[in-house]
Amino acid sequence: PQSAPLIYNLSISLALAPFVIYRLKKGTSVVGKERGIILSYIALGLLSALSSIFFFKAISTTSAVYEVSIKRLSLLMSVGYGWLFFRERDVHIRLASTLCMVSGVAIILISLRSS
Numbered sequence: 728p729q730s731a732p733l734i735y736n737l738s739i740s741l742a743l744a745p746f747v748i749y750r751l752k753k754g755t756s757v758v759g760k761e762r763g764i765i766l767s768y769i770a771l772g773l774l775s776a777l778s779s780i781f782f783f784k785a786i787s788t789t790s791a792v793y794e795v796s797i798k799r800l801s802l803l804m805s806v807g808y809g810w811l812f813f814r815e816r817d818v819h820i821r822l823a824s825t826l827c828m829v830s831g832v833a834i835i836l837i838s839l840r841s842s
Contacts, residue, residue, distance in 0.1 A: 732779035
C-alpha cells in the first residue's frame with residue numbers, strides 16, 4: 728500500500744505528459760499560468776495523492792468490497808460541488824441516482840451488522 732499510490736499516480740502522469748506538452752506548445756491548452764491557478768493545481772495534486780494513499784491503505788486493511796462501497800459516498804460530495812460551484816442543472820436527477828448507490832452502501836452495512 729505504500730508504493731502503489733506512487734506507481735499509480737506516476738504512471739498516469741507520465742502517460743499524460745506528452746499530451747499536455749503538445750497542447751502547451753501548440754497553444755491550445757487552457758492551463759493558466761497565474762500563481763493562484765498553479766497553487767490550485769498543486770493543492771489538487773496533493774489531495775489526489777492523499778486520496779490514493781488512503782485508498783490503498785484501506786484496501787490493505789479491510790475487504791475491498793466494503794472499502795469501495797464506502798468510497799462511493801464521495802459521489803454525494805461531487806454532486807453537491809457540481810451544484811454549488813459549477814451551477815449544474817438537473818441536480819435532482821444526479822442526486823436521485825447517487826442516493827440509489829448510497830442505499831447500496833446502507834444495505835451492505837446492514838448486512839454486516841446482521842451477520
